[in-house]
Amino acid sequence: MDTALDIWDPETSLSLPHIRSQLIRLEDTVLFHLIERAQFPLNSTIYRPGALPLPASHLSFMDWVLHAQEELQSRIRRYQSPDEYPFFDDAMATPILPELQYPKVLWENEVNVNQELKRRYIEEVLPGVCRQTGRAERGEAQENYGSAATADVNCLQSLSRRVHFGKFVAESKFRKETERFVGLIRSGDRKGIDEAITDKAVEAKVLERLRVKAEMYGADPGMVGSEGARKIQGEAVVGLYRDLVIPLTKVVEVEYLMARLKGTEWE
Secondary structure, eight states: OOOOSOTTOHHHHTOHHHHHHHHHHHHHHHHHHHHHHHTSOOOGGGGSTTSSOOTTOOSOHHHHHHHHHHHHHHHTTGGGSTTOOOSOGGGOOOOSSOOOOOOOOSOOOOOOOHHHHHHHIIIIIHHHHTOOTTSOOOOOOGGGHHHHHHHHHHHHHHHHHHHHTHHHHHHHHHHHSHHHHHHHHHTTOHHHHHHHHOOHHHHHHHHHHHHHHHHHHTBOTTOTTOGGGBSSOHHHHHHHIIIIIHHHHHHHHHHHHHTTTTTSTTO
């Protein structure tokens, strides 16, 4: 929940080198949470609404845990931070700590892709992460339901923060090339905006860096190179970023920029 983003200094928080350093740090956070989740079976039961009896709730078990966590964390100001976004709006409660007055860094917007992120995490990411090389795919393990759901919450929240960091990237680029982006936004050219924010060389470096990290941190100590000893598959991590994190971050950036002119002299 705590952030290393210098949200009290708009100039620093919108510096691309500073943003890049935070994104690299989040790579480690996401990777370590995925490794933690990979030690448990898929446990598909916890993602089916009504599959487990819950007090006054028809949510899936994982959603119920996530909802409860968000309600608690909203009380200690997690979602007052401009780089945190909830999965459940109805979980938001009045903080018990005094409200913080952050400087205005981002433009007012309602971009939140958490529902799509959660759906694809469950349907596409977990089947690959929870399949361990060198072992038969493990079946349900009821004793791990709570641990698996807790690990899921950590994964989803770190992924959400990583994806929505795209707003800071978009704001920084808008301020650097305002005239160019105003023209694209006015014409509703989402494809043009996507092309303007895309840097294929940077994306390739990110994927290669992730591959190296996954190979390093995903192996048990003293057994590097042993496929059966891997805690997580490097390709699963690379695929997560290539097929989900990077494309969804771009959606966030494009939609944020499309809302960027509202209430301004360019509207």
